[in-house]
Amino acid sequence: MTLAESITNYAAGASPDASALDEAAFQLIYDSTARPLWAYLLRVSGRRDVADDLLQETYCRFLRRRDAKGELAMNEAETRSYLFRIATNLLRDRWRRGENAFDGDGDAGEEPVVEDDPAAKMDVRRVMQALKPRARQLLWLAYVEGMSHAEIAEATGLNVLSIRLLLFRARRHAAGLLRPDTMETR
Amino acid sequence: MNAMRCRYENEMIRALQTGAWSESLIEHQKNCADCRDAVVLAQALRRDANDVAARYAPPPSAQVWAAAERRRRMAALERATRFVFALKIAGLIYAAVLVLWGVRALAVHGVIVPGLDSKLLNTAIEGAGLAALLVGSGLWYTLRGDERRTG
Numbered sequence: 001m002t003l004a005e006s007i008t009n010y011a012a013g014a015s016p017d018a019s020a021l022d023e024a025a026f027q028l029i030y031d032s033t034a035r036p037l038w039a040y041l042l043r044v045s046g047r048r049d050v051a052d053d054l055l056q057e058t059y060c061r062f063l064r065r066r067d068a069k070g071e072l073a074m075n076e077a078e079t080r081s082y083l084f085r086i087a088t089n090l091l092r093d094r095w096r097r098g099e100n101a102f103d104g105d106g107d108a109g110e111e112p113v114v115e116d117d118p119a120a121k122m123d124v125r126r127v128m129q130a131l132k133p134r135a136r137q138l139l140w141l142a143y144v145e146g147m148s149h150a151e152i153a154e155a156t157g158l159n160v161l162s163i164r165l166l167l168f169r170a171r172r173h174a175a176g177l178l179r180p181d182t183m184e185t186r
Numbered sequence: 187m188n189a190m191r192c193r194y195e196n197e198m199i200r201a202l203q204t205g206a207w208s209e210s211l212i213e214h215q216k217n218c219a220d221c222r223d224a225v226v227l228a229q230a231l232r233r234d235a236n237d238v239a240a241r242y243a244p245p246p247s248a249q250v251w252a253a254a255e256r257r258r259r260m261a262a263l264e265r266a267t268r269f270v271f272a273l274k275i276a277g278l279i280y281a282a283v284l285v286l287w288g289v290r291a292l293a294v295h296g297v298i299v300p301g302l303d304s305k306l307l308n309t310a311i312e313g314a315g316l317a318a319l320l321v322g323s324g325l326w327y328t329l330r331g332d333e334r335r336t337g
Contacts (some may be wrong), residue, residue: 041237124233140231142199142228143224146200178226
């Protein structure tokens with residue numbers, strides 16, 4: 001079964017005897033989206049524990065929608081985009097509660113240093129750390145997920161013109177931090 | 187060129203995603219410092235995203251599914267509890283109306299309290315009916331609001 005077929009089956013699976021099929025369809029969706037979603041949550045929140053929690057919460061909310069109206073008639077790209085939108089809202093809820101993970105003090109929750117090419121990864125991590133949460137989100141959604149301004153606006157709740165301006169600022173700031181001459185002086 | 191007004195920006199994001207670079211886009215990128223920055227940044231972010239995703243071992247989907255099911259059942263239980271509570275309140279109100287109606291019926295025949303006439307009791311019953319209506323609609327609105335928040 002392809003992912004597209006599983007999404008279709010999942011959308012159609014509102015009847016009680018279709019729950020086994022639902023779970024199988026969900027597994028396919030989960031397997032294809034959990035890793036990139038977690039990477040997004042980790043890089044934007046800066047904490048492994050937060051990324052773990054929000055990943056589970058994202059899928060719980062996604063599944064709850066099935067119970068609400070059974071309106072999951074989405075294709076693969078829409079499903080992925082919808083999951084990122086939920087995750088983005090959850091991150092925003094955390095910031096509204098004043099929980100900005102990068103500013104926190106917990107070493108336990110931070111991402112462990114990796115073995116291969118740690119310098120390059122630390123650069124990206126350092127750049128993300130230096131940016132505001134909103135900027136991290138916008139850069140990731142635009143350049144990793146490849147979302148257009150309109151799609152980012154839908155995911156973040158901002159208007160399209162603001163996205164253009166905020167993305168421009170975030171890109172300029174991040175590119176400045178990534179340049180070798182900037183890194184040496186830091 | 188100022189990328190805030192760069193008409194190629196969305197097109198460039200798409201090209202970065204798909205790898206399909208048109209001639210005009212390649213030409214534009216050579217002359218646009220911000221677009222060049224965007225390409226460097228996108229490459230760094232994507233490399234990092236791939237590395238992070240590859241290292242991550244997500245929990246089994248069955249675990250996430252079970253957690254969602256558990257929450258769904260809890261939410262259903264909460265809704266049922268609220269409904270029973272609403273029924274209890276409505277039962278109390280209807281019991282009060284019934285008692286008043288009974289008292290009125292007895293008062294008409296002069297069985298209880300001589301000073302309590304049927305006009306006074308009618309007013310009391312109408313008041314109780316109105317209260318039942320207002321309380322009922324208030325409960326309905328509250329429960330509906332709760333359902334929206336938790337749904």
